[in-house]
Each structure stands twice: as C-alpha cells, then as structure tokens.
Amino acid sequence: MRTPIFPILIISVLSSFGDLYSQDAGKGKPVETDGEVHNDLKSLDKEYYEYYFKTLPNTDIIEKEKLEYNLIRSLKFELRKIDPEKMSPEELKKVNSSSVRYERVFEDSIWMRGIRKQMGFIRFREYMYVIVYDKYYCFISYEMNPSRYIQTPFQVQLIFKRDSNYNTTLPQP
Numbered sequence: 001m002r003t004p005i006f007p008i009l010i011i012s013v014l015s016s017f018g019d020l021y022s023q024d025a026g027k028g029k030p031v032e033t034d035g036e037v038h039n040d041l042k043s044l045d046k047e048y049y050e051y052y053f054k055t056l057p058n059t060d061i062i063e064k065e066k067l068e069y070n071l072i073r074s075l076k077f078e079l080r081k082i083d084p085e086k087m088s089p090e091e092l093k094k095v096n097s098s099s100v101r102y103e104r105v106f107e108d109s110i111w112m113r114g115i116r117k118q119m120g121f122i123r124f125r126e127y128m129y130v131i132v133y134d135k136y137y138c139f140i141s142y143e144m145n146p147s148r149y150i151q152t153p154f155q156v157q158l159i160f161k162r163d164s165n166y167n168t169t170l171p172q173p
Helices: 005-027 042-055 059-082 087-094 110-118
Strands: 101-105 126-132 134-140 155-162
Touching: 059 087, 059 126, 059 134, 059 155
Parallel strands: none
Antiparallel strands: 101 126, 126 134, 134 155
16 A cells, blocks of 8 residues: 555645745744733732832942941940940030041052051951041951941951140040
8 A cells, every 4th residue: 555645745834835924923022921911011010020129128228327427436435445434425425427537548549558556456358448437536347348247346446636746645544
C-alpha cells in the first residue's frame, strides 16, 4: 500500500502558514488575559508599584540623624567629664543639632597632618569628625560609619577655645 504523499504535503504546508499568520497577528495587539488589558493606566499593579516607591524611607535623613546623634552624644559625654561645673543638665540640653557645627575630616588634609605631628597619640581612622560647640572643639573618630550605626567613638579629643594665649584657665579635675 502506498502512502499518500500529496495530502500529507498539503497539510504540512497549510499548518506552517497558519503558524506564521498567528505570530504576525499577535505582534501588534496588547496582551489580554481574561478581558484585562495591561496597557491600562489605572491598573492596580502600577498603583502598587508607585505607592511602594513613595513610601520608602529617605535614607539620607535617617543617616544624618544617626550621625548627629553619635556626634552630639559623644560631645556631651566629654563635656560632662571635662567641665562638670559649667555643664549642668540644663546646659547640656542646649547642645543639639542646631547649636553645633560639625564636619568630616580626612587624613590627607594639611591641617590633620599638622595635628598628627603635634598630638602623636591621635590615631586616625576612616571616619573622623570635628564638632564645635560654643568654646569647645572636639575631634571624634569612629571605627565604623557613624551615619549607619549608633556606636561609641574610637577616640575623642576635646580642646577649649582660649580668650587669649596668656590667660588660660583649666577646669578643676
């Protein structure tokens, strides 16, 4: 018995044309699933996506608050330790983020190299800051990033701003 080649050939050609036609027809239309069009501007997935990014916490603000908390807490501790008569609890409440100035300092700064020569006991770390309150200057260094973690400082050095070079009064020990 002979195999009918002609009907098999016709069926295979028609099926290949059918596959090509179905691929071309699907390219221009938006995808529909159960009557839902994904190009709709009012879809819930878009709303969820936008809400998620609107509610993410602002990490810059959180990092700044942690940094200020670490610096001010360390400064208050040193002020209480060095100048206990003047630094009453009421005076320490005045030390806050609006009453202090601070800046991160780096090891390669000409001024920090000068400090290193004068104060050989200071050990530089990656995270070093100078904080100023009233007549007090404080150098604080940390092992880890103080804007990420609440921590105690590695080293603190507090100095006083003098009225004149000849009249220096030190606080009572």
